[in-house]
Amino acid sequence: MASVKEESEDVKIEGEFRVKHEDTEEQTDLMPLKEESQELNEMEEKNQYVKSHDFITADKSSSYSQTHKTQTRNLKVQMSVYTGEKPFICEQCGKSFRRKQSLQIHLKIHSGEKLFICPQCGQRFTLKKTLSAHMRVHTGEKPYSCQQCGKSFPRKGNLKIHMRIHTGEKPYPCQHCGKSFSVKGNLKNHLQVHSGEKPFMCSQCGKSFLQNRQLEVHMRVHTGERLFICSQCVKSFKQKKELDAHMKIHTGEKPHTCKLCGKSYKIKGHLTIHMRVHTGEKPFVCDHCGKSFRYKESLNHHMRIHSGEKCFICHLCGMSFPDRNHLENHAKIHAGEKLFMCHHCGKSFKQRANLENHRRIHTGEKPYTCTQCGRSFTVKGHLEYHMRLHTGEKPFTCPNCGKSFTNKGNLKTHLRVHTGEKPYKCLQCENSFTYHTELKRHLQTHSGEKLLFSSA
Incomplete structure (x- = not known):
């Protein structure tokens, strides 16, 4: 019985072992299928990931490439600031630029392309920013202010140039004479003084000018055009600076003061001319006789002595004069006009200059001083006459006998010897x-x- 039991247990164990073994074999047979299925799924997922990754990578690569190019270009531009390199050159004029875009904008100058039009005056511009700056002419906007004097400007570049007045900076020196300028354009104009070049010629009278704007202003002499009109008295002017100077008549402003005598002027140029009274400077020299003058107008008038020209004729008496001022003063003789009155004594004068000279009788002022002997005079003409005592100059010559005199009055008196006049x-x-x-x-x-x- 014991052996049967043992056999039965062996059978049972064998049976259990067989069942377990069969299950294990079945599972073992399924493993390759499961693994193969997993591999297929993994491969499919991998392929999808690769495709998706390739697309993203390509997109990222394109974006990176574009960013890299931009950064490289900006770096090159930044480096060119330090190295001074300007690789983009205009084939028409040779001007070079750091950026290709700047060259493309520059080329519009040569093509004449002006796409930006002012809606108010129709003026055309190559650049949009130039039009924007131009619009301030119409609006009167001046957004750039000087922190030191409060003066405002429509453009930032104008403020930058203005600041050199306060700093004294003159970064543009002349290589010929060493004179320096605060504005590059002024140096360019100055260089023409050395070269003698006057490239802008008037087609009507042949007169030449250093600058085109000087020619444009000069042309108004022929056309009679007066663009600048005073809003208070409607008087018109050919140049804006003439209008600006005229406006000070209404405001009474005289910002330019002489440090030596305290006299003030509306225009800076008038102060510069006035300083010649103190310095004795006479920069305008006659080529014929060597006589020098403080004022260009005086030289022009003097030249008519040599030419004999008297182109201004009085229509009442036929008397002729070398300049318009003399004719206008002469006309007051016929009108009996005496417009300028002395407030001290009531005496009237036909000319303002005569009133100014007369006033010094009351004030005792003698502003004209001889640099050689220190003697002072009330009238400038008296000083000029006095100076001839030192120089020995006798500019007035008798056409009949050649005798010379220091003043015109003495020549006039002498001429009676020849004419026989006995007044x-x-x-x-x-x-x-x-x-x-x-x-x-x-x-x-x-x-x-x-x-x-x-x-x-």
């Missing part, structure tokens, strides 16, 4: 004399009689 008459005996001194000596012959005489 001084004795009212007692009707005798006439050439000179006033001769008449005075003659009057002594009428002893005991009242000295009466007249001049014709």
Whole structure:
């Protein structure tokens, strides 16, 4: 029985072992299928991931490439600032640029392309920013202000140039004479002084100019065009600076003051000219006789002595004059006009200059001083006459005998010798004399009689 039991247990164990073994074999047979299925799934997922990754990578690669190019280009531009390199060159004028875009914008200058149009005046511009800056002419906007003096400007570049007034900076030196300028354009114009070049010529009179704007202003002489109109009195001017100077008549502003005598002027140029009174400078020299003048207008008037030109004629008496001012002053003789009155004594004068000279009688002012002997004079003409005593100059020459004189009055008196004119008459005996001194000596012959005489 024991052996049967043992056999039965062996069978049972064998049976259990067989079942377990079969299950294990079945599972073992399924493993390759499961693994193969997993591998297929993994491969499919991997393929999808690779495709997706390739797409993302390509997109990232394109973005990276673009960013890399931009960074490289910006780096090159930044480096060119330090190295001074300008690789983009205009084939038409040779000007070079750091950026390709700057060259493309520059090329519009040569093509004449001006796409940006001012809606108010129709003026055209190559660049949009130039149009924006131009619009401030119409709006009056001046957004850039000087922190030191408060003056405002429509453009940032104008403020930058203005600041050099305060700093004294003059970064543009002339290689010929060493003179420096705060503005590059002024240096360019100055260089033409050395070269003698005046490239802008008037087609009507042939006069040449250093700058195109000077020619444009000059052309208004021929056209009579006056673009700048005073809003208060409607007077018109050919140049804006003339209008600006004129406006100070209404405001009474005289910002430019002489540090030596305290006299003030509306225009800086007038102060510069006034300083010649103190310095004695006479920069305008006559090529014919060597006489020098403080003012260009004085030289122009003087030149008519040599040319004999008298182009301004009085329509009332036919008398001619070398300049318009003399004619206008002469016309007041016919009108009996005396516009300028002295507030001290009530005396009136036809010319403002005569009133100014007269006022010094009351004030005792003698602003014209001889640099050689220190003697002072009330009238500038008296100083000029006095200076001839030091220089020995005798500019007035008799055309008949060649005798020379220091002033025009002495020449006029001398000419009576040749003409026979005797303008001084004795009212007692009707005798006439050439000179006033001769008449005075003659009057002594009428002893005991009242000295009466007249001049014709």
